[in-house]
Amino acid sequence: MTKLPNGFYNYYEDDVYKMVGKRLSREHWTVRYARVDSTSTKNKDKIQKQKTIAYEWSAKRGLTFDRVYEDYRPASDYNRPALLELIEDILKKKVDNVVVETRCRLTRFAWGVFALMFKYHGVALIVMNKHITDPHYRSEQADDLTRILQEAGVDRLEK
Numbered sequence: 001m002t003k004l005p006n007g008f009y010n011y012y013e014d015d016v017y018k019m020v021g022k023r024l025s026r027e028h029w030t031v032r033y034a035r036v037d038s039t040s041t042k043n044k045d046k047i048q049k050q051k052t053i054a055y056e057w058s059a060k061r062g063l064t065f066d067r068v069y070e071d072y073r074p075a076s077d078y079n080r081p082a083l084l085e086l087i088e089d090i091l092k093k094k095v096d097n098v099v100v101e102t103r104c105r106l107t108r109f110a111w112g113v114f115a116l117m118f119k120y121h122g123v124a125l126i127v128m129n130k131h132i133t134d135p136h137y138r139s140e141q142a143d144d145l146t147r148i149l150q151e152a153g154v155d156r157l158e159k
Contacts, residue, residue, distance in 0.1 A: 029066040030097040032058075033086055035105045037074045037140050046136060047072075050101045057128045058099065065099070075108035076144040090121050099126045102134075108144045 002010045034050040036043035047070060058065065067089070069082035083106075089095050098118060100106045106125075107114050118125045 027066075027094040029089070029095045030063055030099065031067040031069060031086065031089075031095055032065045032099045033069045033071075033082070033106055034101065035071040035073070035075065035080070035083075037072070037143065039072045042136070043072065050105065053101055053128065054099060063097075063099075067095075074144055074147065075104055075106075075140065076147050078107075078110075087117075090118065090123055093121070095123050097124045097126055099128065101127075102129050103127055104141060108141065109148070 004010055032051075032054050034047050034054070036046045036050075051068075054065070069086045071080040071082040073080045086095070086098065090098075098106075103111050115125055
């Protein structure tokens with residue numbers, strides 16, 4: 001429960017259930033989300049590399065993944081089947097931790113929105129690598145920026 005500046009209270013689902021003496025079931029999954037921008041052979045190798053990095057990283061920390069979500073679509077496309085399934089599982093209170101290799105694997109432009117939504121639902125968002133150093137990911141980033149500008153109808157940038 002959080003007291004708002006206007007004097008009202010924001011009750012979380014867990015708090016409401018607690019007040020009426022019921023427990024909200026939660027499954028406590030730790031999951032991995034991976035994404036590349038297409039199903040090309042190079043990208044299939046990249047998704048395998050993400051998997052290897054994640055399993056090595058999690059083994060050092062004693063974590064296991066209960067579920068893996070993988071998408072083969074650009075970061076600027078939010079109609080990704082695995083992403084939508086992940087969000088649905090979060091809303092169903094199944095997920096406690098989401099692990100991604102870099103922020104751009106989850107989203108290119110809406111990190112703050114995802115971080116807030118996950119936090120609101122009690123989900124920790126864990127990023128293994130804070131910086132994008134992979135040239136392939138940087139290329140994807142440039143492609144996404146171009147796609148966003150084209151969708152917005154921007155032909156060229158004025159100085």
